[in-house]
Amino acid sequence: MRGATSAKWVVGAVIVAMSATACGGGDNKADGGSAGGTFRFGITEPTAIDPVNAQESEGIVIARALFTGLYDTSTDGKLIPKLAESGTPSDDGKTWTFKIKAGTKFTNGEPVDAESFVRGWTRVSAKASASDVSYHMADIAGYEDLHSGKSDKFAGLTAVDATTLKVELSIPDFEFVKKTAHSVFSPVPKVAGAGDNKAFNDQPIGNGAFKMTSPWQHNTSITLVRNDDYGLQKAHLAKVEAKILNPANGSTLEYQGFQSGQFDYARMPTPQLTAAKAKYDPQGEWISGDFSGINYLNIFNQNAPFNNADARKAISYAIDREAIVKGVFQGLQKPASAFLPPSFADVYQAGVCTSCVKQDVAKAKEYAEKGGLKPGTVVNFGYNTGAGHEEWVQAVAQQLKDVLGLDVKLDGKPFKEALATQQDKATSGLWRQAWTADYPTADNFMTPLLSTTGIGEDPATGKAQGDNRGRYSNPEFDKLLVTAKATKDDAARAALYKQAEKLAVDTDQGVIPLWQRTQYRLVNSKKFKDIKMDFYEDPTLAEISLK
Incomplete structure (x- = not known):
């Protein structure tokens, strides 16, 4: 990961804002009583939540909730098809052809098609975007010309038709398909515009299990709500609130916030791990991996x-x-x-x-x-x-x-x-x-x-x-x-x-x-179920539901 990136540089303990509201408020028991609820956890101020530059764990967890790409990765490192129906390499490993699931949309109604993937990857790699994570695409043919500003087109990308994306590489890579699980490879709608579109940077319009109805409140909070028009398995939670705090003493504040019932998910200061395990493991509120x-x-x-x-x-x-x-x-x-x-x-x-x-x-x-x-x-x-x-x-x-x-x-x-x-x-x-x-x-x-x-x-x-x-x-x-x-x-x-x-x-x-x-994490298993850590060590927001 670049910067604090997602292969990512890892900051360490996450810092959480101290919310005055008790955790899990605002329940909406639709969908048979298991859906609804507000899940609260803490992050530090991300570098970005737009896939154009989302890079560390705090930004990645938001970007992955807002966008769905070709593949995801299970916690044990196996590829899970999302919008990709198939990904096929050429015999020499220099060309990959992806078939894309038809009929899904961005939350503004624009179609998610092969062209939206070309648009998203081009946007990331363009010189003007100054993306810290564009290097993930460096082996796609034409990257250097696009990234240096010599061209505004990505020569190696072709939308053959609405559901077929062709990727030409500058060198053979039989593992390229694995890269596409990263949020930087997300599709974007036409409204995304250039990489420095501040309105979109602060309130990205995606195609994921969640969406934003208000902009990122810098240094304060980011709020997500369920995308009821999501084209795949819909999320259960009605709302996710990520509280933001200055990094100083963050892990301590997060741990205290969980203890007081203000947070549903927490990391802990290293000296407190043993005590936290002794207290919360018997209650089923301790997870590890x-x-x-x-x-x-x-x-x-x-x-x-x-x-x-x-x-x-x-x-x-x-x-x-x-x-x-x-x-x-x-x-x-x-x-x-x-x-x-x-x-x-x-x-x-x-x-x-x-x-x-x-x-x-x-x-x-x-x-x-x-x-x-x-x-x-x-x-x-x-x-x-x-x-x-x-x-x-x-x-x-x-x-x-x-x-x-x-x-x-x-x-x-x-x-x-x-x-x-x-x-x-x-x-x-x-x-x-x-x-x-x-x-x-x-x-x-x-x-x-x-x-x-x-x-x-x-x-x-x-x-x-x-x-x-x-x-x-x-x-x-x-x-x-x-x-x-x-x-x-x-x-x-x-x-x-x-x-x-x-x-x-x-x-x-x-x-x-x-x-x-x-x-290690503390989780509010009294109220929620299926709280796990994903491949990126973040909470599996799209799987969590009320008990």
């Missing part, structure tokens, strides 16, 4: 002191993941020894990161000496504030001081400021990072986070416009990714991704895996 993501240290590869693999390995060997999981996370997280998640069973390699398996003080010092990482070296360690990271960041910093004698300088910043700092070419040191998949493929981790193209350096400013903020770059790794995409056989493709991960994460130590993404 392992997700397709990774918590890791972004390490700035091109600047001293980490411009060599030995210095980077020294840091990884010095970290006692088990101790932090037991102490800070109270056993509720799992140490990671791979970059790709266990949910991607075809490519998962436990222990592929040799330096991650177990703290090894002797090896940490050995690699530090080889890498020129001397005691007293100043190391900047950045993280985003207000999201519950302070405790474990401090624990890692203390281990680096104790094992290697480093002078670690903690640098906490608000999330948007943190992301901007990471983009600067002069930034050095370490940065707390987390990523959850946008779509269920290894490439969604490898290309944006570790490929040279994922850096996206602006020639004028030197800023990293892509998600590879650590600026890891290895031509051999890049070649493996291109070859993997072009490989039709699933097993052979998986083998190439495994080889690429071994090179980037073990041999080169381009990033430092820390722990897997196990997530």
Whole structure:
């Protein structure tokens, strides 16, 4: 995900506004008594809720409620057809043909057809939109001309007829279909206009299970109501209220809001996880799950002191993941020894990161000496504030001081400021990072986070416009990714991704895996049923209903 994106950068704990109204008000028991009700939860101020630039979890959960694309993704990473009746690749993997369900409409009555998909994808990729998530479409033929402003047409997209979309790619990609589950691939109506259409940005007109009848109230709230004309399975809830609060102390406020009955869904501060589980698990109000993501240290590869693999390995060997999981996370997280998640069973390699398996003080010092990482070296360690990271960041910093004698300088910043700092070419040191998949493929981790193209350096400013903020770059790794995409056989493709991960994460130590993404939520199961977390770790709004 870009910025805070949806494969997305993950902020951490969500911040919730303190509503004065008790949760679940405004019930409308239509549809046999199971429909209706107002479901309340909290988000931070999103970057965008329009698919043209929706990128982090807060924006994605709204965009996905408002829009329906070709496919969705189940929590365990399987594609679910939505508007796509079929998706078929050519023998060479460079052309995909999608058959689209006929007869569905946007909430303003415009038809959802192949042209609406061409319109939406073109709008995202156009230069004027300045979209942070257009890179998901970078492999479609004509993207560069459209994105640079040389053309206003997307050469690789053709609406063959009302229900047939043809996509020409610039390189073979037998997994392209998986990308289309991301909200950036949503169709849009003609009224959407250009990407900077503020009226549409603040009140998108979509084709999803919910709609907006009033604009986004910035820094206050976003309200959704059920789309009774939805062309697929209709939602049960009458209304969804997403309350917005400034990030400071957000997880604490959210937890308190759930305890007082003001919220129906909540995340918790890390120190409160054990107590919350003890109280709410017996009541059936605690849910958990392992997700397709990774918590890791972004390490700035091109600047001293980490411009060599030995210095980077020294840091990884010095970290006692088990101790932090037991102490800070109270056993509720799992140490990671791979970059790709266990949910991607075809490519998962436990222990592929040799330096991650177990703290090894002797090896940490050995690699530090080889890498020129001397005691007293100043190391900047950045993280985003207000999201519950302070405790474990401090624990890692203390281990680096104790094992290697480093002078670690903690640098906490608000999330948007943190992301901007990471983009600067002069930034050095370490940065707390987390990523959850946008779509269920290894490439969604490898290309944006570790490929040279994922850096996206602006020639004028030197800023990293892509998600590879650590600026890891290895031509051999890049070649493996291109070859993997072009490989039709699933097993052979998986083998190439495994080889690429071994090179980037073990041999080169381009990033430092820390722990897997196990997530916990409190849910108001006394009033609602079918509250789950989706593939993106967000509540399954379209499935929730009153008991």
